[in-house]
Amino acid sequence: MPTQLVPTQFMPTLLKTFEWRLKKWLGYQDAKIRAEIEQSGYFHSEWYLANYPELLNEPSAVKDPLGYYLSRGIQQGHNPGPGFHTQWYLEEYDDVRNASMNPLLHYLRFGREEDRRPTPFLGGVQSMMHKQGGAKNHRVIYKTRRSADLSHVGRIKRLNHSEGVQIWREFSHSFRAQQGSLAQQDAEYLHNRGFLPNRKRLYKLPDTRIDAYISDLQASLLAQTNGPMQPLLENTELQWQLYNQRIPMVANPTVTKQALPTGAVLKVILIMDPACAGLVPLSVVATKKATAATVGMALSMWLSPNSGRTRSVARFNASGIVVGPRKPVPWEKYRYKAIWQQANASIVVPIQKESLYSFIQVDIDISTPTPMLIRLAATPTVEDFQVHGPLMQNQTAIDFMREFGI
Amino acid sequence: MFSTHKDSIAHADDIASLQAWKDFTLKFWEESAPATKEEQSRQLFHSGFYRSRAGLYDLTENDLNAFLSDYQSLRLQSINQKYQTVLSDRVLCGHVLANYFGVEKNICMISKNGAQWLESPWWTNGNTAPSEVHVHSLAPDSHAQYRKIKLVESSDSQTFQKAFVNQLVEEAQEHNEALIISTAPVQHSWLTKVSPDGYHLLHVLLVREPDEGLPEIAAASLTVGSMATSSNTPMRVEEGALSASINPQTGLITACRGLNQQGVIDTYLQHPDTAQTLVGEHLPNWADIRKALLRFFDESSYLHVCSLSFVVTETGVSFFGTNTDVMAAHQMHQPLLEHPGITNHLNKVSG
Numbered sequence: 061m062p063t064q065l066v067p068t069q070f071m072p073t074l075l076k077t078f079e080w081r082l083k084k085w086l087g088y089q090d091a092k093i094r095a096e097i098e099q100s101g102y103f104h105s106e107w108y109l110a111n112y113p114e115l116l117n118e119p120s121a122v123k124d125p126l127g128y129y130l131s132r133g134i135q136q137g138h139n140p141g142p143g144f145h146t147q148w149y150l151e152e153y154d155d156v157r158n159a160s161m162n163p164l165l166h167y168l169r170f171g172r173e174e175d176r177r178p179t180p181f182l183g184g185v186q187s188m189m190h191k192q193g194g195a196k197n198h199r200v201i202y203k204t205r206r207s208a209d210l211s212h213v214g215r216i217k218r219l220n221h222s223e224g225v226q227i228w229r230e231f232s233h234s235f236r237a238q239q240g241s242l243a244q245q246d247a248e249y250l251h252n253r254g255f256l257p258n259r260k261r262l263y264k265l266p267d268t269r270i271d272a273y274i275s276d277l278q279a280s281l282l283a284q285t286n287g288p289m290q291p292l293l294e295n296t297e298l299q300w301q302l303y304n305q306r307i308p309m310v311a312n313p314t315v316t317k318q319a320l321p322t323g324a325v326l327k328v329i330l331i332m333d334p335a336c337a338g339l340v341p342l343s344v345v346a347t348k349k350a351t352a353a354t355v356g357m358a359l360s361m362w363l364s365p366n367s368g369r370t371r372s373v374a375r376f377n378a379s380g381i382v383v384g385p386r387k388p389v390p391w392e393k394y395r396y397k398a399i400w401q402q403a404n405a406s407i408v409v410p411i412q413k414e415s416l417y418s419f420i421q422v423d424i425d426i427s428t429p430t431p432m433l434i435r436l437a438a439t440p441t442v443e444d445f446q447v448h449g450p451l452m453q454n455q456t457a458i459d460f461m462r463e464f465g466i
Numbered sequence: 467m468f469s470t471h472k473d474s475i476a477h478a479d480d481i482a483s484l485q486a487w488k489d490f491t492l493k494f495w496e497e498s499a500p501a502t503k504e505e506q507s508r509q510l511f512h513s514g515f516y517r518s519r520a521g522l523y524d525l526t527e528n529d530l531n532a533f534l535s536d537y538q539s540l541r542l543q544s545i546n547q548k549y550q551t552v553l554s555d556r557v558l559c560g561h562v563l564a565n566y567f568g569v570e571k572n573i574c575m576i577s578k579n580g581a582q583w584l585e586s587p588w589w590t591n592g593n594t595a596p597s598e599v600h601v602h603s604l605a606p607d608s609h610a611q612y613r614k615i616k617l618v619e620s621s622d623s624q625t626f627q628k629a630f631v632n633q634l635v636e637e638a639q640e641h642n643e644a645l646i647i648s649t650a651p652v653q654h655s656w657l658t659k660v661s662p663d664g665y666h667l668l669h670v671l672l673v674r675e676p677d678e679g680l681p682e683i684a685a686a687s688l689t690v691g692s693m694a695t696s697s698n699t700p701m702r703v704e705e706g707a708l709s710a711s712i713n714p715q716t717g718l719i720t721a722c723r724g725l726n727q728q729g730v731i732d733t734y735l736q737h738p739d740t741a742q743t744l745v746g747e748h749l750p751n752w753a754d755i756r757k758a759l760l761r762f763f764d765e766s767s768y769l770h771v772c773s774l775s776f777v778v779t780e781t782g783v784s785f786f787g788t789n790t791d792v793m794a795a796h797q798m799h800q801p802l803l804e805h806p807g808i809t810n811h812l813n814k815v816s817g
Contacts, residue, residue: 291548295768298552301562 076160093165094126097140100168102178103129104141112138130162140164143459144178152177211271212253215278215466224281231256231277254278258380263446272450274442278466283438285332285418285464293420293438307407309433310425321434323427324348326396326403328365329440330411332418333456339412339420341365341404342457343445346396346426350377357383361396362448368397368404374447385448396426403431411436418464471513471535474816483816486540490514493536497704514538518704522794523801524731534802538812539793542771545815549768553788556604556646560785566762567776568784573599574631574647578639581631588627595627596649601634602787604644612787614650651777651784654750657690660742664701665777666690668712668749669792672763672772673807681763683714683756684805685796688749688778690722692739703795708734710744711799717752719744723798731798751782758782771811 066074097103105125108115112133115121121128129140137147149163150156153176156166167178219228231254238257239247246260254277259265263273274282283290292298300312310321326346330339348359357375362385364371370392374384403424411422421441423434445451452461478487497516506525507517513530514537523533534542543550552558560569575582588595595617602612615630638645657666671685688710691701701707708724722744726732735745749755755776763772773790776783793802802808 288548288551291551291768292558295549297765298549298562298768301565301766302558303561305561305564 080160090130093130093162096168097126097130097164102140102144102164102168107141108133108138134162134164149176149178212255212275212278216252216254223284227280228277231280258378259443261380262376262382262443263450264382269450269453272452273446274440274451276442279440279442281466282419282440285466286416286420286438287418289416290438292416293436296435299436303433307410307433308430321425321427321432322349323425325434326400326424326426326431327441327444328408328422328424329445329451330408330417330420330422331456331460333460338415339417340456341408342454343451344368344400345444345448346370346400347444358444360444360447361388361392362445363396363400368400369393370395370397372448376443376447382447399426399431407431407433419460470531471515471537475512475514475537478816482544483541486537486544487514489540490537516704519794521725521729521731522703522798528801532801532803533797534793534808534812536791536793538816539790541815542808542811543790545770545811546768546772553769553772556602556787559788562766563762563774563785565765566758568651568779568782570600570648570651570784572646572648575604576631576634576638576645576647578635578642578644581635598650599647600650602646602648604646651779651786654778654780656750657778659740660737660744661690661692661739663691665786666701667786668755668776668778668783669789669795670759670774670776671793671796671802672759672769672774673805673811674763674770675807676810679767681760682807683759684807685800685802686712686714687792687795687799688712688719689792689795690737690744692724692737703798708737708744709795709798711796712749712752714756717749717756719747719749721745721799750778750780755783771808 103126108125108129109122115125115128118128129138133140134146139146144164144167146163149167149171153171156163156171159166167176171178216228219225232251235251235256240257242250242257242260247257249266250257250260253270254275255263255265255273256276259273259276265273267273283293286293292302296312300309303309304312324346325348326344328344329342331342332338333340342365344363344365346361346363348354350356350358354375356377358377360374360376361370362372362374363369370388372385373388373392374382374386376382403426407424408422411420417436417438419438419440421437421439423437425432425434442451452458475487478484491511494511494516497518506520509530510517510519514535515530515533516536519525519533519536523530543553546553552562557572557575560572563569572584574587575584597617599615599617600612601615634645634647651665653665660666667689669685669687669689670683673682673684674680675682689701689703690708690710692706692708703709703724706725706727708722710719710722712718713720722734723731724734736743763769766772773788773792775786775789775792777786796802803812
């Protein structure tokens with residue numbers, strides 16, 4: 061009797077591997093696949109190399125991370141980026157495992173439409189953040205599926221939740237109050253997408269990227285993602301009690317009867333990253349209020365959250381007239397770098413560590429040598445950030461919106 | 467306001483009242499109560515009182531309708547509305563109270579997903595381990611559920627500590643709960659002399675007076691344990707601990723009562739085990755404690771009713787937990803419905 065070279069139970073696996081190799085060897089749709097994955101945004105070269113540091117010793121991987129991921133990374137169970145969990149996806153969906161297909165491609169081509177999840181983490185986040193009441197705040201506004209239409213128009217169509225409709229009513233009223241001499245066509249365009257009238261000039265709308273801007277309606281809805289922790293963000297007295305012992309904080313006016321500072325303020329939006337279950341800075345700006353000396357124009361400098369370097373500078377006033385955004389001149393480039401790093405270490409990091417919230421804006425007073433916390437807010441002052449361009453552009457923001465359906 | 471408890475319960479049909487009624491009925495049957503007559507038990511149930519209240523409030527002498535019922539005390543919390551979140555979360559409440567009182571340092575939070583160290587573990591920075599830690603449950607309203615864990619000298623070793631934490635994580639997974647490890651407060655020497663068994667907690671009920679909303683201490687009492695009730699959880703009057711009534715103005719202990727072996731209320735002047743005098747003594751540092759309590763409540767205008775428990779220490783008080791189930795300790799001395807602040811709040815919540 062001839063001895064079997066390979067035990068029968070391994071035969072299907074072997075055949076599949078062989079099939080895979082053959083397809084690869086023939087250059088089967090290689091270029092097409094690369095383009096598809098690159099466009100999807102699920103592959104992050106930097107993230108990939110940072111998460112698998114052993115690859116830094118492989119010249120081919122450093123030179124072409126995506127190529128390495130496609131040829132060898134998938135077999136080793138690597139994740140392409142924070143938004144996709146390869147191993148979990150294969151374990152969760154038997155048909156994908158049996159289909160001998162690149163799991164990320166499966167997700168992009170079929171899984172997305174079939175309402176499959178790319179990563180288990182948000183489910184994990186919910187139970188980890190027990191303070192937010194488990195899954196209670198999950199998709200607080202809409203009962204959506206992940207594949208729901210996330211454009212502004214789709215969002216408003218779905219808005220049937222009682223709190224949501226209340227917010228819509230308030231928005232609609234303030235739109236009407238500020239409408240002024242806006243043309244009918246523009247008014248309809250802005251109103252039906254949840255933007256206030258002055259956003260037309262502030263964000264230079266209409267724009268093809270409009271769905272990446274946080275609309276004013278959306279800004280009020282976003283506050284609701286914080287679930288039962290929202291009262292903490294509404295009451296300044298309570299915030300003072302909670303933080304003044306642990307974080308350098310500006311004296312609370314209701315407790316100490318002192319006025320709030322009026323100088324330069326650093327504003328940071330922290331958003332929950334579904335892939336890492338923690339708060340990450342989405343955007344950082346340094347702002348100065350409009351004064352008579354600046355001809356009524358407020359200043360906003362957009363900083364890089366990593367380096368603190370100024371990326372762009374804009375001036376704008378309440379009626380929506382913008383100067384810029386322009387590139388910073390040399391002396392503006394590093395103006396807030398040191399203070400951002402200091403504020404990040406002493407204020408932002410402790411707040412991040414507590415993981416109480418899902419979406420907050422942190423205001424920090426930087427008119428004194430030590431940065432001091434002014435307040436946390438659930439509703440962001442979006443115009444300070446968005447005069448530089450849309451906020452919801454990166455993968456974290458998109459995944460966040462998908463998960464919460466906002 | 468309805469004239470009797472029965473009426474008010476019969477007319478409670480909003481969701482908050484029904485929720486409170488559900489909580490009450492669940493706890494009613496949970497309680498291991500002394501044998502009471504069927505007729506009396508039924509009356510207590512329909513009026514919203516636990517069975518143990520028959521003995522504690524001495525209903526042979528007093529009228530049931532003068533007392534704040536247990537159902538009402540559950541109902542009373544909803545006057546804080548969404549800010550009740552702050553009181554029901556031990557960690558948040560600790561942060562708030564740290565502005566006014568001593569609060570023990572939280573070391574580590576344990577949930578079913580693992581341990582989250584709030585500060586670096588004592589073995590990583592070469593510190594000596596604390597000799598004693600407390601493990602509290604993070605479930606709201608379970609201030610009484612805590613364990614005292616003594617760490618022996620040799621437990622500095624990393625492996626021991628890890629095993630200890632891992633065991634707690636397993637426990638948390640099993641019961642699907644969250645736990646917090648914190649340092650243990652040291653009780654005032656006078657109270658330890660009164661009775662060496664466990665902590666004698668100071669319970670305080672804060673309310674706002676009806677006219678201007680100024681803060682007021684509605685009731686203060688000290689629960690004193692005894693050998694007969696000695697256990698690892700804080701003493702409860704239902705289980706035979708003594709309750710000493712404290713005058714909110716002066717801190718004078720005016721009376722001390724407790725259930726005796728026969729389940730009948732008894733009055734004491736001294737502690738039965740150590741013969742230390744209780745009635746007529748002053749609670750140490752009361753003037754400062756009172757000032758801090760009023761300042762806290764004055765600056766927390768978002769709260770309307772607040773019931774807190776403290777350990778009395780050498781320098782003042784140390785926060786022990788929030789609670790709703792200690793109304794009996796206050797009412798053994800005086801019915802709470804006689805207090806205008808409380809009746810005013812109750813009228814507001816029950817429409």
